[in-house]
Amino acid sequence: MKNSSRRGFMGKAFGAVAGVGAVASLYAMKRSWDPLPSVKAAGFTTLDMSAYKENELVVEKWRGKPIFVLKQSKEMLATEDKNMSQLTGKSTAEMDKKRLIKVGDDYFLVCVGLCTHLGCIPGYRPETKDFLCACHGGMYDDTAMVIKSPPPRGLDIPPFKVDGMKIVLGETSPEYEKMLADGVTLKV
Amino acid sequence: MAHFTKATSLHDWLNQRLGIDTVRRVMATEYWIPKNINFLWAMGMVLAITFGLLLISGIFLLMYYQPNIHLAFDSVNYTIMQEVGYGWLWRHVHGVAASVVFLVIYIHMFTGIYYGSYKKGREMIWISGMLLFVAFSAEAFSGYMLPWGQMSYWAGMVITNLFSMGGLHMDGLVEWIRGDYVPAQAFLNRFFMLHVLLIPLVILGLIGLHFGALRIPHVNNQDGEEIDFEAESKKYLAGDKANSKVIRFMNDFMSKDMMVVGIYLIFFFYLVFYHYDFAMDPVNFDPANGLKTPTHIYPEWYFLWSYEILRPFSTNVGLIAFAFAQVIFFLLPFLDRSPNAVPASRRGLFKYWFWAMLIDMIILTAMGKVPPEGVFSTIGFYAALTFIGLWIALPFITKFEKKV
Numbered sequence: 001m002k003n004s005s006r007r008g009f010m011g012k013a014f015g016a017v018a019g020v021g022a023v024a025s026l027y028a029m030k031r032s033w034d035p036l037p038s039v040k041a042a043g044f045t046t047l048d049m050s051a052y053k054e055n056e057l058v059v060e061k062w063r064g065k066p067i068f069v070l071k072q073s074k075e076m077l078a079t080e081d082k083n084m085s086q087l088t089g090k091s092t093a094e095m096d097k098k099r100l101i102k103v104g105d106d107y108f109l110v111c112v113g114l115c116t117h118l119g120c121i122p123g124y125r126p127e128t129k130d131f132l133c134a135c136h137g138g139m140y141d142d143t144a145m146v147i148k149s150p151p152p153r154g155l156d157i158p159p160f161k162v163d164g165m166k167i168v169l170g171e172t173s174p175e176y177e178k179m180l181a182d183g184v185t186l187k188v
Numbered sequence: 189m190a191h192f193t194k195a196t197s198l199h200d201w202l203n204q205r206l207g208i209d210t211v212r213r214v215m216a217t218e219y220w221i222p223k224n225i226n227f228l229w230a231m232g233m234v235l236a237i238t239f240g241l242l243l244i245s246g247i248f249l250l251m252y253y254q255p256n257i258h259l260a261f262d263s264v265n266y267t268i269m270q271e272v273g274y275g276w277l278w279r280h281v282h283g284v285a286a287s288v289v290f291l292v293i294y295i296h297m298f299t300g301i302y303y304g305s306y307k308k309g310r311e312m313i314w315i316s317g318m319l320l321f322v323a324f325s326a327e328a329f330s331g332y333m334l335p336w337g338q339m340s341y342w343a344g345m346v347i348t349n350l351f352s353m354g355g356l357h358m359d360g361l362v363e364w365i366r367g368d369y370v371p372a373q374a375f376l377n378r379f380f381m382l383h384v385l386l387i388p389l390v391i392l393g394l395i396g397l398h399f400g401a402l403r404i405p406h407v408n409n410q411d412g413e414e415i416d417f418e419a420e421s422k423k424y425l426a427g428d429k430a431n432s433k434v435i436r437f438m439n440d441f442m443s444k445d446m447m448v449v450g451i452y453l454i455f456f457f458y459l460v461f462y463h464y465d466f467a468m469d470p471v472n473f474d475p476a477n478g479l480k481t482p483t484h485i486y487p488e489w490y491f492l493w494s495y496e497i498l499r500p501f502s503t504n505v506g507l508i509a510f511a512f513a514q515v516i517f518f519l520l521p522f523l524d525r526s527p528n529a530v531p532a533s534r535r536g537l538f539k540y541w542f543w544a545m546l547i548d549m550i551i552l553t554a555m556g557k558v559p560p561e562g563v564f565s566t567i568g569f570y571a572a573l574t575f576i577g578l579w580i581a582l583p584f585i586t587k588f589e590k591k592v
Contacts, residue, residue: 021262027291033364033365033367033378034364034367035363035364035366035367035368035369035374036374037369039367039368039369039372040373059479061478061479063369063370064368064369064370065370065478065480066478067477070385079205103581107232114345114474117348117503118344118345118346118349119345119346120342120481121479121481122486123481132486134481134482134483134484134559135346135481135484135485136499137559137560137561137565149502150499150501150502150503150506152354152355152502152503152504152505186357186399
């Protein structure tokens with residue numbers, strides 16, 4: 001009896017030591033899988049917005065992800081209310097204007113070029129002024145709002161700061177915070 | 189301490205120290221297999237041999253492969269394919285075996301379903317087998333990343349994105365799995381580690397469990413007959429081999445097994461030498477490019493059925509349907525409420541359930557391969573609904589099945 005209770009104590013003591021060790025090593029393992037500081041730090045891209053042409057998609061790169069830049073033409077801005085969302089059945093006009101970034105006198109769509117469904121790169125069709133994702137058939141209008149599912153939301157907009165005719169990606173600004181507050185985009 | 193005597197032979201010397209006669213008796217000569225089986229019972233050995241082929245070819249590939257995003261593509265497509273003597277052989281054996289192993293797994297699974305080999309004490313055989321299926325799937329996916337071609341990169345992108353759990357937006361988890369915002373060096377390195385060490389270790393352990401799970405309930409037979417292995421083996425050992433319902437695992441059963449393996453290997457090497465291209469997607473011969481998605485992204489054929497269950501729905505519903513498809517086969521022994529462990533042909537409605545499930549999975553596989561447009565989208569959608577419906581119906585149709 002005395003022996004077995006002593007063994008019981010030793011078992012519990014070992015269990016406690018092993019438990020602490022197991023939790024500590026799981027934490028170390030989790031941290032080892034984290035993105036490296038060097039990966040996280042390499043994160044700013046500056047774009048000169050005066051170089052883009054209307055209705056011509058240019059793909060830039062930020063944090064390894066493709067960034068779509070699409071300068072809106074007068075016609076594109078004028079026809080915003082004709083785009084109907086398949087998700088809500090309503091015009092996307094109101095949301096559309098909130099998604100564009102004003103630089104000088106021009107409006108730009110700047111967004112992460114990865115489909116919000118499963119991350120493929122949608123292709124832009126200048127004739128129909130929409131994006132089509134070949135993977136699962138999702139479609140977006142010219143401000144990258146969803147017009148055909150499966151994507152759950154429009155393309156995400158990266159943090160940006162307008163600086164004269166330039167914008168800096170990776171740095172936030174009151175304009176970007178407003179987009180987040182309006183629910184125009186999710187934090188990237 | 190045990191008592192040792194002067195050895196009369198090398199065999200005796202080893203036997204005194206390792207008990208090799210006992211090992212041989214337990215593992216081979218007195219491990220009993222029913223006589224009433226057919227060639228489908230050889231699929232386990234076919235799988236073991238294919239795993240061996242994957243292991244050996246993998247060892248040779250590992251000697252020249254470079255897990256670096258700048259070197260990986262050329263180390264496979266130039267060094268191994270052009271420079272290494274017979275490097276092409278190891279690559280084609282590895283690629284073809286990775287594809288064919290799933291064909292045999294599916295045959296092995298559907299054999300088990302048809303003959304009711306997951307019931308009456310054989311539940312752990314089924315569950316350990318399903319765990320092996322999951323481990324092989326992870327092994328196939330991680331291996332597919334390594335050549336770092338366009339399909340590697342974009343399959344990696346799409347599959348890791350599944351872990352954002354759709355509407356839950358767990359992007360932090362996705363970045364944690366990748367070790368970067370997009371698949372890059374950290375991603376390739378850790379999937380290399382998973383492919384060559386961690387998952388193979390898990391697979392070896394699970395194979396041990398799968399074989400171990402067979403010992404007590406024994407192998408099923410063509411009629412699901414409950415055999416008294418004790419009594420039948422006594423008959424066999426007493427010399428009445430003709431009337432005994434069982435045979436030795438080795439050499440009796442193995443000789444038939446290896447006959448099937450021989451035929452299989454002829455088919456296998458025919459593929460390796462003349463039709464290896466079916467296992468080599470042409471898109472993956474373009475190097476990975478994070479700024480350009482291939483026009484159509486589809487997985488290898490063996491994942492198409494579950495991919496097609498994901499595809500026709502909106503993100504969240506699709507993910508739930510996909511998760512359902514991944515786990516539901518595990519529950520087969522518990523969703524089948526009938527006590528009958530006989531072939532599906534003698535089980536009333538279950539016979540139709542079995543063939544409907546098989547055909548539905550073939551349709552899902554075919555629809556997963558074509559672009560998600562027009563009539564294919566519609567067929568895929570109904571096939572996915574049928575898959576879910578069949579599983580929901582299973583407990584009901586088996587509950588009212590007549591006892592045979």
